Amino acid sequence: MTRKRSAAGCSGVLVVRGEAGIGKSAILEHARDAASSCGFRVETSVGVEAETQFAFAGLHQLCAPLLDRAGELPVPQQAALGVAFGQRSGPAPEGLLLGLAVLHLLAGVAEDGPVLCLVDDVQWLDEASAQVLAFVARRVSAERVVLLFARRDSVAGDDPLAGLPEMRLDGLGDSDARQLLATAVGTPLDEGVCNRIIAEARGNPLALLELPRGASAALLAGGFEVPEAASVPSRIEDSFRRRSAHLPAETRLLLVVAAAEPTGEAALLWRAAAELGIGPESAAPAEASGLLEIGDRVWFRHPLARSAVYHAATPPDQRRAHAALAAATDAQRDPDRRAWHRARSVLGTDEEAAAELARSAGRVRARGGLAAAAAFLERAAELTPDPSARATRTLEAAYASHGAGASDAALELLANAAAGPLDALQCAKLELLRAQIAFHSTRGSEGATMLLDAARTLGPLDGALAREAYVQAFEASFHAGRLSRGRGMREVAEAAAQEAPPPPTPPRAVDLLLDGLTTRFTRGYEASVPTLRLALEALCQDDAPPEEDNGRWLWLACHVSVMLWDDESFFTLASGAVRNARETGALSTLPAALNAMSVVLVLTGELSRAAELLSEVDEISRATGAPPLPNARFILAAWRGRQSEATALSVAIVADATRRGEGTTLGSSEVSMAYLHNGLGNYPAALASATPPWEHDDFPHSSSAVPELVEAASRAGDPEQAAGAVEELSSRARASGTEFGLGLAARARALTTVGPDAEVHYREAIERLGRCRMATHLARAHLVYGEWLRRQGRRQDAREQLRTAHDLLSAMGAEAFAARAARELRATGEHPRKRTAQPTDALTAQEAQIARLVATGATSREVAAQLFLSPRTIDAHLRNIFRKLDITSRRHLRDFPLP
Structure with a gap:
């Protein structure tokens, strides 16, 4: 069935699971024979336990025969493959950009005929390869590509293939x-x-x-x-071990060399054998026993045979085998494998071998193999005779492990590094990493205290790093928010004001961010605005020096822009983050960037486009297995007035945030519920939702909450609370100086003003909000102005404002606010016009996004690169788009009125 589907232009993915020896490899071999007889191109990769520390080794096995087609890929994808496989220098590629490159590579090859990829012993693949192949498996759809994996059940650890279609093999009857x-x-x-x-x-x-x-x-x-009391795999391994035990000594040693070198390169095996004085005739008894075959490549009868041979060998024989392999490996062509074998040949310590392995760690880190770099550094530390150098390398290994996402391993390495000796700066860096791990693991309240303590310790030792640690402490305290059990933002600000080292000259963007946040929580909102605006300007620039790594602070900067009602900076930061993530293939950061951009698009009134981006987030989440980010979806549901959806999201989000101690999410959720209830005209509920973020002065949610609070309080009969909020809102808006903030303040004053002066404020609000990006708030200004005019008995003037509001809100998809405008219109005696159904309404969010991109003239390959799909998948979507819109070509699409 899979063969027929692939030949017809469909993809297929299957994970075969079971214990060792159950027949997984036999199924893959059967699939190879059947596919080959049907015209498939078959490529293979086999995970080997000894190979797990070589970044992208398994991926290179699979892709090496296809690399003659790499020139057809977009330049960033070509570069990613070249750097990952050590064929060119360059910045370390985002791991999942490689996934897109491999997907496009396979899709290109499949244009010539169906392709079958067989990946055996997935549990022994290096981590980087496993993640890339899992991404590819979740993205194939319209390509003539079949991916067949085999994975042993009994091996512990993360399973990147979890959730893919699978078949579990049981024993024979x-x-x-x-x-x-x-x-x-x-x-x-x-x-x-x-x-x-x-x-x-x-x-x-x-x-x-x-x-x-x-x-x-x-x-x-x-x-x-x-x-014997042993598991079946252990019994099988014992069988292989007993079989090899009766072979001649030279044959056994040759088997150990073959088991220690998983590439299967026969020429390398014979060079290593020659180093040991072993001739080719020694292979015959091993081949006769059925343990392995040697031709152009070396094949063990079963992975258990390889592990049995290696583990049965004495440690001296294992070291002799690795020493011979190190001597036989070309130091120019494969320096990292040579360094690894040499390291395995050492008994005790050896600084020369340790230094060579540390250099290899630097090379594999540059290729994006952080997990491999951590393993190399850990082994280098074990080989290092000098205690101080050993502790230094262990600390470096801990940083690499954390960067690779292995926080538990990083903590173990930190414990070893702490045994020292370390100098004062290294001790401070150790505590900083421990604090970073605590924050990233929980996102709760403990991280801020630990990060603040680390920043204080770093102060006299490394001023630049100390200032960055203070900003990280701000991030952690921001996450904890009102649920903080440790240091809140005010405590962090007070500590930074008193103890942070002075900034360099000129200050970096992160220095301006630190000083601005410190001022915000020690001297108040208004005093912080000038410095924070400078920080936003610096972060919005694309020409920052690479060593400043401004991308680390974009997330926090987006929240600063929200606090300042700086819609231009918010748009620039969010769109820049999306653009950079797409250009670099940073699929690990793209969902957060798309999430932020979706919030921007909701507020600019482009709710359909926000939904398109959230659809893309869903696709990426399915491809990577990461949980989707819920807050933008919550805001979208609130502005659309979808009460049941928004309420369900609120319950789930608040429960999860409370469990984690993440108070900022409570403020964000309350603001979204205030949007929902104000749209529905449920003003007491809106007031109840908007009040806590304002009273707690939640960063940055109080800025979003106060306009909602004013509208809700003025309509719910609480003029005193509304007046107090208006006074604070107006003061902050004047300090901010943005048209968005000043427009919101004018709208708030209009809602709380009696008599003719109210109209002046309504008109000012419409004028100012019309000069900013936030079209939703402009439409709402027309709405509340129209409501006020109707209450003043000016029905004709009211109809004009309400009609404008209704048309804008309906076109945006802000359904609850539009319904509120429609009710008001009917109260003036006018029936609102219903929105005419459009052909584009039939498009899914993803189809609408593809249609929009193709309409700009983008090719399928360009759209595929942006959306992390294959060109063939884009073409399949286009066929559906053409059918739904009743058109036949891309030219027609360019002329079609898309929303």
């Missing part, structure tokens, strides 16, 4: 087991012996084939030997 056993033995067996072997094999085919070979004469004669 009794009659089939007997038939296979009879075939394996070839002579009649005592019935008791037969029953015992079948019982111990538990239906495992490889066990049924191997256990009789390793059985003693006593067992085969009558079954009186005492059975």
